């Protein structure tokens with residue numbers, strides 16, 4: 001017993017000395033923050049919902065604070081002026097992510113865009129993604145795939161689910177997954193069925209959990225060699241599941257090219273065809289390996305499905321909670337699209353009320369309230385405090401979106417705040433008060449596709465149907481943190497047809 005007491009005391013002393021030394025280096029202190037316990041730091045006090053916990057601590061410790069999680073130092077930044085120091089003024093230093101070991105394993109060694117360190121590889125992957133895959137021309141060329149998948153699901157809801165309770169998140173996931181898979185393959189797929197869709201959703205959900213869950217291997221450097229929680233094993237299994245999907249897509253694509261001749265159907269080039277073309281590129285700066293192609297497909301699949309469908313679910317929940325706003329959106333859809341028509345992407349820029357509803361939902365329920373953590377490549381100063389190299393830096397955008405100093409009645413759902421000047425708050429991250437897609441060099445690379453799919457799916461679900469809660473159901477807005485913040489309890493709603501011509505549902 002005595003030995004244990006002595007050991008704990010010695011560890012505690014070393015731990016406090018380490019903190020003391022770090023904070024006094026160059027006489028610039030570390031940010032304030034809770035002390036926590038020796039060795040484990042604040043870990044035992046942190047619940048699962050990091051975004052809520054970090055916001056609560058911000059109310060005590062102010063715009064920038066630190067906490068120790070094991071031997072890992074985390075800094076949380078709440079104020080927009082300090083965020084500017086990170087994402088703009090010192091963007092090179094803060095261009096890296098802090099990538100835990102299980103995340104590295106599940107993302108082909110962290111070579112995708114999201115987790116690559118800032119540098120030539122990240123630049124090449126991001127440039128390929130933005131210019132070759134998500135350019136206006138490329139997105140216009142595969143609009144027909146998105147359109148067909150939205151139409152197919154609307155028709156399915158009309159034929160099979162009228163008057164029945166539907167899980168909106170699952171429905172939205174099915175539409176966007178089918179759309180993303182079609183755009184990837186460059187052909188209308190037979191349909192990611194409920195079974196495959198559910199399987200894929202499970203894998204992506206497990207992946208998100210792995211990305212979010214603290215792993216003692218990352219938090220205690222002494223344990224770096226051990227897979228104590230089995231998370232590395234799980235990460236390998238997740239990667240295998242993705243790999244199966246991507247291998248299937250690549251084989252299928254190759255067999256189509258063989259059957260139709262090189263180039264396949266040029267009119268409907270899918271993302272995969274574009275990417276596989278780069279495998280054989282003569283210019284080594286643009287050349288991609290097959291693993292890099294798979295890593296890009298993973299970013300498209302994860303970003304394009306779970307995050308988008310999750311946002312659709314929040315938007316629908318907000319509208320069901322606010323019937324007057326829903327009515328206004330319905331009126332706008334009737335005027336802009338017409339009840340004798342279906343929603344097309346060219347209608348979207350005219351749907352200003354719906355745009356404001358989506359923006360207000362992303363303010364209150366940003367999918368990434370802590371963005372994706374950053375990690376300084378060298379020690380630096382933010383807000384007068386030292387941030388040592390290797391610190392995990394969380395930018396608490398969720399807290400800023402609900403800050404009463406920045407927003408009037410911040411907890412109320414008021415889409416009209418986005419109506420007066422739509423350019424004041426766009427998704428480009430210029431106004432640091434509103435950052436659902438992040439800001440700076442590492443801002444979301446998928447905004448053009450996210451915006452189109454989000455608006456098209458929500459507008460179509462609302463234009464084709466009226467939605468209400470099943471009798472006895474109550475709306476619930478509790479959430480859970482899995483890197484992406486999701487509704488804790490799924491939204492279930494019942495559709496009633498709205499369109500004037502039945503053939504529009506075919």
Ligand code: HEM
Pocket residue numbers: 113114115126299300301303304305307308311367368371372373436437438439440441442443444445446447449450454
């Ligand atoms: C509602 C939809 C979406 C939201 C709210 C969202 C939000 C975000 C956020 C907050 C980040 C981190 C930004 C930062 O650290 O400053 C991010 C990164 C990223 N997102 Fe999205 N995203 C969405 C959809 C998509 C889609 C559809 C794709 C792909 C098709 C995508 C691809 C990416 C990629 C590749 C990155 C990493 C960028 C980098 O590190 O350079 N996202 N996203």
